[in-house]
Amino acid sequence: MRIGELAERAGTTTRALRHYEALGLLRARRAGNGYRAYDEQDLRMLRQIQALRAFGFELEDTRPFVDCLRAGHPEGDSCDASIEVYRRKLAELDECIARLTEVRERLGSQLAHAELTFAEGASEPRCEFSCEADEGSTR
């Protein structure tokens, strides 16, 4: 299939696919006319990338998983390198959550203290904290 079809089937954009190829992450073979040609295996790798991105993985960190699939393994995480990334990410997440939790508490008491001398109001959420360890940058 061509790039447009793959993008549509995976719910992404052709720009993203070209970006992945530029990174050497998801390389396509070329048809005679120069068009990129993808197959079901590529779709599979793409879905792997998307699943990990949803977890907050950076593209580089999805590479071992994609490589693992390309090497013929049954799953993207059927390889040591992938497992290692899982572990690292978990550690980063733990650290990140701990850090945010501490900030949350300090900020909470800060607010409590400030409110002692003040009136009130209201507002709404919208997460955009990003850990230095870089986990769940939301945006």
Place this chain on the structure above:
Amino acid sequence: MRIGELAERAGTTTRALRHYEALGLLRARRAGNGYRAYDEQDLRMLRQIQALRAFGFELEDTRPFVDCLRAGHPEGDSCDASIEVYRRKLAELDECIARLTEVRERLGSQLAHAELTFAEGASEPRCEFSCEADEGSTR
């Protein structure tokens, strides 16, 4: 004092200070020769900015606090606008922590499963792992 001294006393850089001024966040008066001139009050506002940045605040979100100080209030959070930002940030933090915690758990079980099947050298058809919960990433 001049920009270099302020930067050093606060443990930041002259570039950051110029950046704050460009944003209208920490404006300096000018000496006869065009040099920026700061006083102790400015140092105070700067420290307020730094304290909030350490909490993960964006520069724009520190503005109410700085303005509050500049208006002569005893603390940066002695104003309604600041309190409101506190509340919004707390809500953001809560949402963020909740999101990361969920990701952490999903990732944890993903790892557990991968380790299991990998250790057994077997491959089991795991439920389509494109858990496309459009949580983090782009928005």
Place this chain on the structure above:
DNA sequence: GTAGACCTTGACGCGGACGTCAAGGCCAGC
């Protein structure tokens, strides 16, 4: 043979908080 839907590469834009030159002005000390 022509419209139009697809594809190609190239390259700039964005957002945040600055880092890092570059070219030049100002001032103290020797």
Place this chain on the structure above:
DNA sequence: GCTGGCCTTGACGTCCGCGTCAAGGTCTAC
């Protein structure tokens, strides 16, 4: 007068994951 250290205003670079043109090639349908 000169060196050196401070300061000034630009303005581009960085990191990330693409978005968004732009100019042009390719293929299908009518």
